[in-house]
Amino acid sequence: MQGLNFKIFKIILFLIFLLVSDRFIGIILEKLYNKSNDINISKIRYTLYDTHEDILIFGSSRAQHHYIPDTISKITGHNSYNCGLGGQGIAFSFIQISETLTRYKPLRIIFDVSPNILLDKNSDQKLNILTPYYHDNALIQNILNSSSSFEKLKCTSFIYPYNGLLFDLLTGLVYTPHVSVKGYIPIYGLIDTTTIANEDPGILQDIPSDQMKYLQKIINICQSYKAELWILVSPIYKETKEDTKIIQDLRDFLFQKHVHLLDFSKKSDFSNCMLFKDNLHLNYYGAIKYSKIVADSIACSLK
Amino acid sequence: MIFNSIIYLLFLAIVAIVYYIFPGKLKWLLLLLASIGYYLSFIPIFLLLLAVIVFVNYFMAIWLANANDGRSSLLIVLIIILNILILAFFKYFNNLFPDNQLQLYSVALFPESEPVDKMILPLGLSYLTFTVLSYQIEVKRKTIQPETHLGYFSLYLLFFPRIAQGPIERPQHLIPQLHQDHHFNYSMVIEGLKLMLWGYFKKLVIADRLGIYVNAVYNNSENHNGTSFIVATIFFAFQIYADFSGYTDIAIGSARLFGFNLSNNFKRPYFATSIKEFWNRWHISFSTWLRDYIFLPLAYFLSNRMKKQRYLHIATEKWIYLIAIIVTFAICGIWHGVGWTYLIWGVLFGLYLTYANWTKDFYKKIRKHFKINRASPYYITYQILSTFILVLLAWIFFRADSLSTAFYIVKSVFTFSGDFFIDYKTFIYGFTGILILIYVEYCREFRSEGSLPFLTNNWIKEVFLYGSLIIIIMLVGVFDGSQFIYFQY
Numbered sequence: 001m002q003g004l005n006f007k008i009f010k011i012i013l014f015l016i017f018l019l020v021s022d023r024f025i026g027i028i029l030e031k032l033y034n035k036s037n038d039i040n041i042s043k044i045r046y047t048l049y050d051t052h053e054d055i056l057i058f059g060s061s062r063a064q065h066h067y068i069p070d071t072i073s074k075i076t077g078h079n080s081y082n083c084g085l086g087g088q089g090i091a092f093s094f095i096q097i098s099e100t101l102t103r104y105k106p107l108r109i110i111f112d113v114s115p116n117i118l119l120d121k122n123s124d125q126k127l128n129i130l131t132p133y134y135h136d137n138a139l140i141q142n143i144l145n146s147s148s149s150f151e152k153l154k155c156t157s158f159i160y161p162y163n164g165l166l167f168d169l170l171t172g173l174v175y176t177p178h179v180s181v182k183g184y185i186p187i188y189g190l191i192d193t194t195t196i197a198n199e200d201p202g203i204l205q206d207i208p209s210d211q212m213k214y215l216q217k218i219i220n221i222c223q224s225y226k227a228e229l230w231i232l233v234s235p236i237y238k239e240t241k242e243d244t245k246i247i248q249d250l251r252d253f254l255f256q257k258h259v260h261l262l263d264f265s266k267k268s269d270f271s272n273c274m275l276f277k278d279n280l281h282l283n284y285y286g287a288i289k290y291s292k293i294v295a296d297s298i299a300c301s302l303k
Numbered sequence: 304m305i306f307n308s309i310i311y312l313l314f315l316a317i318v319a320i321v322y323y324i325f326p327g328k329l330k331w332l333l334l335l336l337a338s339i340g341y342y343l344s345f346i347p348i349f350l351l352l353l354a355v356i357v358f359v360n361y362f363m364a365i366w367l368a369n370a371n372d373g374r375s376s377l378l379i380v381l382i383i384i385l386n387i388l389i390l391a392f393f394k395y396f397n398n399l400f401p402d403n404q405l406q407l408y409s410v411a412l413f414p415e416s417e418p419v420d421k422m423i424l425p426l427g428l429s430y431l432t433f434t435v436l437s438y439q440i441e442v443k444r445k446t447i448q449p450e451t452h453l454g455y456f457s458l459y460l461l462f463f464p465r466i467a468q469g470p471i472e473r474p475q476h477l478i479p480q481l482h483q484d485h486h487f488n489y490s491m492v493i494e495g496l497k498l499m500l501w502g503y504f505k506k507l508v509i510a511d512r513l514g515i516y517v518n519a520v521y522n523n524s525e526n527h528n529g530t531s532f533i534v535a536t537i538f539f540a541f542q543i544y545a546d547f548s549g550y551t552d553i554a555i556g557s558a559r560l561f562g563f564n565l566s567n568n569f570k571r572p573y574f575a576t577s578i579k580e581f582w583n584r585w586h587i588s589f590s591t592w593l594r595d596y597i598f599l600p601l602a603y604f605l606s607n608r609m610k611k612q613r614y615l616h617i618a619t620e621k622w623i624y625l626i627a628i629i630v631t632f633a634i635c636g637i638w639h640g641v642g643w644t645y646l647i648w649g650v651l652f653g654l655y656l657t658y659a660n661w662t663k664d665f666y667k668k669i670r671k672h673f674k675i676n677r678a679s680p681y682y683i684t685y686q687i688l689s690t691f692i693l694v695l696l697a698w699i700f701f702r703a704d705s706l707s708t709a710f711y712i713v714k715s716v717f718t719f720s721g722d723f724f725i726d727y728k729t730f731i732y733g734f735t736g737i738l739i740l741i742y743v744e745y746c747r748e749f750r751s752e753g754s755l756p757f758l759t760n761n762w763i764k765e766v767f768l769y770g771s772l773i774i775i776i777m778l779v780g781v782f783d784g785s786q787f788i789y790f791q792y
Contacts, residue, residue: 007489010762017770025774125783150309159777166778167728 026158029169033132033162036172040085041165043183044129047083048099048137054078055298056100057183058093059112061086066112066234066282068291069182075295076302078107082183089123090214091143095130097218098139101225108298109222109229113215114236114280115246118207123214124148131161186284191237191276204245212253219257230298232262234290235270237279262297264290304344305467305786306553307506314341319492319560327484331454334462334561341463342426349425353461356389360435361456364442364449379443383436390432396422398641427466429638433592434460438474440596447474455481464557468550468789470566470588477565485562494755495559497769501756502552504772506787507780509736510546513538514785516729517702524708529716531724536695536712539702541737543788544572547586550787555754567754571744576686578655578693593631602627617661624660629653639701644709648700655693732779 033041055078057067063084072080083096090113097109117123124147133140134155144151154160162169222229231254233247247265254261264270275286282290304311318337325333342350360382367378392399400422438459441447450456459478460466520527520535527535548569558565566588575581582590605623614622629650636649669675675682696713703709743756751758757768 010766014766014770017766018773021770021774022777025778128782153309154782157777159774163777163782164728164779167731171727 022158026162029159029162029165030132032169032173033165036169037175038168038172039175039185040129041168041172043083043085047081047085047096047183048133049103051081051083051100051106052104053081053182054107055080055110056106056108057082057084057110057112058096059084060088060093060114060117062114062117062234062280063110063112064183064185065187065277066287066290067110067294068184068186068287070184071288071291072295072298075292076299078302080182082181084112084183086185088126088129089117089120090211090218091123091127091147092130094214094218094221095127095140095143098221099137101221101227105225105227107228107302109227110294110298111218111229111231112234113231113250114233115240115243116280118211118215118246118250119205119242121208121210123211128163131155131163132165134161184287186287187277187281188284189277190283191273191278193237193273204242207246207249207253215253216257219259229259230262231259232294233265235267235275235282235286236265237270237273237276239265262294264293267293269293304341306550306557307503307785307787310344315557315560322485322561323487327486330485330561331458331481335454335458338458338461338463338466342461342466345426346423349428352389352393352425352428353431356386356431356435357457357460359385360439360460361450361453364439364456365451367439367442368445368449375443379439382439386432386436386439390428393422393424393428395641427468430466430469430471431460433469433471433589437471437592437596441474447478450474450478462558462563464554464563465565468547468554468787470551470554470568471592472566472588477563480563483562488562491559491562495556497556497755497757498552498559499556500769500772502549502554502556503780504756504776505545505549505552505740507776507782509733509740510542510549510788511781511783511785512729512736512779513542513545513733515781516724516726516733517542519726520724521702521704521708521712524703524712524715527715527724528722529718531722532699532712532716536699536702536716538733540573540691540695540698541733541740543698543701544569545736545740546788550789552754571748573691573694573741574687574744574748575690576683577690578652578659581690581694582652582656589635593635597634598627598631601630621661625657628656628660632656643706644700644703647706647709648697651697651700655697736779 034045036042053069055069055072055076057063057069057072057080061084064082064086065084067080067082067084069080069082072078083093083100085092093111097111100106100109124143127140127144127147130137130140131144131151134144134151135141144155148154219229231250233250236243239247243265247263251261251263269289270276270282270286275282275289277283277286304314314337318333322330322333339350342353363378363382367375367382370378438447442449450459455478458481459472459474462477465472517535517539520531521539524532551568555565555567568587568589570584570587572581572584575584602623605626606620609619609623611619613619630653632649632653633646634649635652636645636647639645639648670677677683699712700706700709703712746758747753747756756772757765759765759768
């Protein structure tokens with residue numbers, strides 16, 4: 001009987017050790033997260049809770065690398081910030097835009113979409129980058145819960161929300177952010193045109209319903225706050241048949257919703273390979289040229 | 304319901320609790336129902352196929368045991384051909400019918416699943432075929448009596464912890480355990496949980512983390528240089544080991560919750576001092592299967608046919624070894640998949656082993672001449688490293704998508720032009736995981752044997768160590784629910 005009691009005692013001790021460690025380490029991680037200067041962490045924090053600029057750019061890596069806020073600010077006379085984040089999809093942008101609009105209404109919301117992002121069926125799955133906000137943000141909590149049946153259970157742990165972030169948190173302590181870039185990250189180098197696939201896929205896909213759902217939500221929330229939403233497709237070096245179809249589907253959808261689409265994907269100004277890093281991304285020089293064009297359009301509309 | 308999902312843990316917990324409440328005589332029924340339930344969570348239609356295989360083999364084994372020698376020889380050939388044909392049909396279906404658009408319906412329990420619109424290999428069919436062949440051959444050899452209880456026989460083949468990826472259980476080992484009455488055994492359950500935890504650590508912290516770098520390099524081979532390939536190949540060696548042995552630990556640990564002991568599949572393979580030893584430590588249930596049912600019978604057959612002492616001035620036994628080992632490993636390669644890469648991977652190991660066999664007397668003389676002490680730590684280290692490098696070379700063929708990519712990578716390993724791809728995060732996490740794995744395995748290899756990662760009499764230290772494993776998993780584990788590599792085989 002003593003043996004049984006001891007076994008139960010060991011199990012209880014093990015559970016206490018786990019709970020205490022989880023809580024203790026979780027608190028430390030939370031403090032590290034809030035202090036971190038890691039480029040992605042500080043950008044997420046800023047775009048969710050601190051933006052105040054007149055012109056905000058949202059989207060994925062193409063947004064992050066294509067829109068230079070300083071150039072846009074100089075031409076339009078309004079300050080701007082690039083909220084784009086590489087590797088994320090429409091769901092992430094929806095959360096950013098929603099959080100922004102609950103705080104204030106920017107003059108322009110620029111949302112950069114691209115065919116590859118519209119076709120991404122796993123947009124929801126990438127949102128675990130937002131788990132540190134799970135307990136404090138109802139919108140994020142709802143979306144994460146709907147994307148994974150067990151997210152609620154996982155997030156009972158205080159460590160789990162910081163899963164995979166330890167390295168970023170530690171390096172973020174010693175990292176000094178470049179404030180001047182305002183969310184823009186330049187990429188350098190030239191496209192290797194020989195690596196671009198010539199073949200198109202046999203079956204052309206439709207935009208997944210989940211993606212349309214988030215796009216619709218973005219339009220709805222902007223309309224409910226009477227915020228001016230611009231949807232842009234930035235330049236693509238070589239557009240595939242699939243890209244063309246997706247952009248046309250997007251155009252048709254946005255036409256029904258009375259949202260204007262600015263499509264730069266086939267613009268002849270961007271047929272020069274010197275402006276691209278790869279098929280979907282402009283390099284720094286391409287970004288300068290493109291930002292000027294976008295800024296001119298914004299400036300015209302603001303007059 | 305893959306092992307690295309929360310739904311599996313919930314399923315396992317419920318089945319384990321009900322199992323110990325269930326009356327002793329009917330425990331097998333609960334496990335069989337649980338196994339069917341587990342299988343249904345993937346692609347239900349394939350359960351019909353498995354049921355047919357179980358029924359056919361059940362009756363054939365009884366027939367085989369009662370047949371006279373002449374008829375039983377014919378019957379075993381028929382049984383082998385039938386089972387192999389079923390496996391080959393499904394394994395190579397997409398190669399035979401590349402344009403097929405079969406609609407297979409998978410079950411979405413909680414997360415939505417993608418529709419399967421092309422034939423895929425039924426889960427566990429390979430392992431089930433090997434298990435059933437082992438059973439039938441043993442019945443033919445009269446080393447066992449056929450199992451007459453259809454329920455136990457079905458459970459032997461379908462037992463859920465091992466259905467997907469093995470271990471390939473011999474009937475002598477598992478069937479007697481099915482007949483035993485299993486009562487709750489605290490030590491065994493705790494051992495099972497510890498082993499599962501170690502398995503999850505290997506899968507989530509090491510394998511899936513390293514996979515990020517390996518996929519980035521191997522899936523875009525034209526963009527990487529030799530250093531990237533070396534690192535990616537070393538990472539892949541640990542990825543596939545952590546993935547497969549992690550799976551095995553979870554399988555063995557799960558079975559222990561019900562009082563069953565499954566065979567161990569791995570015994571620290573990267574501490575092997577020769578390729579022969581590597582295969583005695585890697586995927587043991589499969590390698591011993593190949594040895595007992597292909598290599599040895601083939602070698603025996605050849606030794607009866609090749610009567611001369613020597614052929615081309617080389618001893619006949621060396622020729623027999625060469626033929627038997629190359630054929631065995633070619634089959635091993637083909638079993639892994641269609642394509643030259645797998646075949647070359649297998650044949651490469653066959654050649655390594657042949658070289659070792661043919662030159663063993665030569666190396667014995669060299670060691671004697673230079674007075675090399677085989678027990679010397681330096682010599683052992685040299686042997687471990689040289690074996691590891693040979694294994695790495697083989698892994699390139701295993702991992703590469705095509706033969707041209709594999710040769711490109713082998714060639715590129717010796718060039719250093721281009722950028723070295725560095726992903727600091729994966730490097731730090733990956734290397735830390737590898738170091739923990741090597742340290743634990745080093746302790747098991749050179750200090751104390753055992754399947755558990757930590758062996759200590761200090762229970763406070765044990766609480767700390769296993770608790771830390773959970774914290775590390777929560778902190779740096781990859782929770783994207785990726786499949787185990789060997790699911791596809």
